Amino acid sequence: MPTQPNIQIRQIPSGYPGTLQTVEQVCELIKTGAKDFTVRQSAIDILLQRAVKPKDYLAEIKALFEWVQQNIRYTKDTFRVEVLHSAKRMLQLRAGDCDDMTILLGSMLEAIGHPVRLVLSGANPARPDQFSHIYLEVLYRDQWLALDATMPHAMGWSSQAPVKKIVALPRRVEAADSVTLHGLDATPDVSSLLPDLLRAIRHEAFKPHDPRIKALWQMLRHRHLLQKSAWLQAMLRRVWRQGLAAKPRPRLTKRLERLLHEWRLLSPNHMHATPKPVMAPAAMQTLRPVALKAVGSVRPVKMQSMRAVELQPHTLRRPGK
Known part of the structure; x- marks a missing residue:
């Protein structure tokens, strides 16, 4: 009730x-x-x-x-x-x-x-x-x-x-979204958080001075990797100062993934696959006849509908x- x-x-x-x-x-x-x-x-x-x-x-x-x-x-x-x-x-x-x-x-x-x-x-x-x-x-x-x-x-x-x-x-970046730094000079290990961070960079909004960007910067600097890529330094500085609007960024994410993979910070299992075209539901698709050579009897396949403070x-x- x-x-x-x-x-x-x-x-x-x-x-x-x-x-x-x-x-x-x-x-x-x-x-x-x-x-x-x-x-x-x-x-x-x-x-x-x-x-x-x-x-x-x-x-x-x-x-x-x-x-x-x-x-x-x-x-x-x-x-x-x-x-x-x-x-x-x-x-x-x-x-x-x-x-x-x-x-x-x-x-x-x-x-x-x-x-x-x-x-x-x-x-x-x-x-x-x-x-x-x-x-x-x-x-x-x-x-x-x-x-x-x-x-x-x-x-x-x-x-x-x-x-x-x-x-x-x-x-908005809430407190629960930020990375907690233990100690004044602590360097956070965000390698385990990289898949989620990359997923956010792929299409979410980032406000200026987002703590997740700071955590990634500190980790890369601590491992002496930041100076290896002028592009990454410039990109992280820009995101830190200006933020990012909420929109898809597949090319930026793919380039960042490749770099982190080269530095062995991201396993191949966590690499985002190239996005495939969205297959619309059956009601959205328009089927066109295609000429096919006879290769034997073919049975039609039925499409089953697939049917939280x-x-x-x-x-x-x-x-x-």
Whole structure:
């Protein structure tokens, strides 16, 4: 049974300023939900129930998307009130509109390591600041896949709305993300953390003076490796001073991987393979006939479909709605 909610009521302006405030709350609820143990446990339970194999990341995304699509009832907000539920509350209610489904699915995906961003859409090209719908995109192999759980379509489908706006989630470096230095002159051994650091460099945001960059710099200097690459020194200094925006950086990651591998800091098992083209679900693919030479009888192969700190719900009251 759902516990008694702690409802917060806030006034928001009408129009685009109100939309921006609502989107900020959606971002905060996703980031908070991703750190909630209940949300993460729920996501893991779904993967276990559907027998998703470890490291089959596309199947993980598909399983969570389909679970929200099939188990959350689309229900409109209270009349003339914009209601936002936390991911934990959505797991109890099992009902909500597009922003609630976005919060839940985004929280579960980020809780198991899949970065997401928001897409706002509108139907009136004459009003590019007027939006009526929100859904997710998830990063998979350097490409963003659309996830609209409110519609009865496979993942990857998105409406052809004439007005769209991409909203990235703000990324802050939290204390838990930093490397702890034991002692004044301690040199951290980040070699065991290199795979995770490389994964972050591949597509995540870095704020200036990120402690992970400092830890890597200190380790390389301690091992007398830093002076061997002017490019690496310049790159680390630039990231330390300016940070990095959240976007795919496959070439930078590949060059850094090769260098660390040459210095025997990264085993071949941790090397990122060259990203393969994303194979879209069956509903997204257009099959074209190809002329083939007869080689004997061929039986058709059937494609089987593959089948988580709570923030309490925020109620945003829109004047005149």
